[in-house]
Amino acid sequence: xxxxxxxxxxxxxxxxxxxxxxxxxxxxxxxxxxxxxxxxxxxxxxxxxxxxxxxxxxxxxxxxxxxxxxxxxxxxxxxxxxxxxxxxxxxxxxxxxxxxxxxxxxxxxxxxxxxxxxxxxxxxxxxxxxxxxxxxxxxxxxxxxxxxxxxxxxxxxxxxxxxxxxxxxxxxxxxxxxxxxxxxxxxxxxxxxxxxxxxxxxxx
Numbered sequence: 001x002x003x004x005x006x007x008x009x010x011x012x013x014x015x016x017x018x019x020x021x022x023x024x025x026x027x028x029x030x031x032x033x034x035x036x037x038x039x040x041x042x043x044x045x046x047x048x049x050x051x052x053x054x055x056x057x058x059x060x061x062x063x064x065x066x067x068x069x070x071x072x073x074x075x076x077x078x079x080x081x082x083x084x085x086x087x088x089x090x091x092x093x094x095x096x097x098x099x100x101x102x103x104x105x106x107x108x109x110x111x112x113x114x115x116x117x118x119x120x121x122x123x124x125x126x127x128x129x130x131x132x133x134x135x136x137x138x139x140x141x142x143x144x145x146x147x148x149x150x151x152x153x154x155x156x157x158x159x160x161x162x163x164x165x166x167x168x169x170x171x172x173x174x175x176x177x178x179x180x181x182x183x184x185x186x187x188x189x190x191x192x193x194x195x196x197x198x199x200x201x202x203x204x
Contacts, residue, residue, distance in 0.1 A: 021085035054097035109152035
């Protein structure tokens, strides 16, 4: 498959014009001309984000994204529509990237103490990651701080804040408990907020 992957050439992930997930999968499995290519175009941005946030190496990311869609094509008959297609594809991307890190012996995440959240640890807090991301100077510092995070924390932030996926869907993708995801998000945002406060004075 000679698909060229990049971070900027994708369509919206929830474009209703493409029809529902089952119809799209059926078209691919039926060999409808252009069906698989359209699926790749629509979901390559998501796959790129997942893999790139995990791996942080452009050439490895490009090769792994190729592998993601080869695996999507191979295993698409197993898709049962019990989860959104984007979550299923993101799960494939996460699995491919995670195996890559394991082969390189790169730790996936910093450990956290259990899955339970303390009462104050909620996903919603006073730090607006999307707003901080929008300002040029803040974005530069934010990108640097995110890049310094372990692979799992980078990926969870991307899926929740930039891809705007719900916690339940991220749990499907990563295989983590929802409480664990919330703990990672809360504690990672707390660390990012502290970094930004030191560097540019973002209010807590």
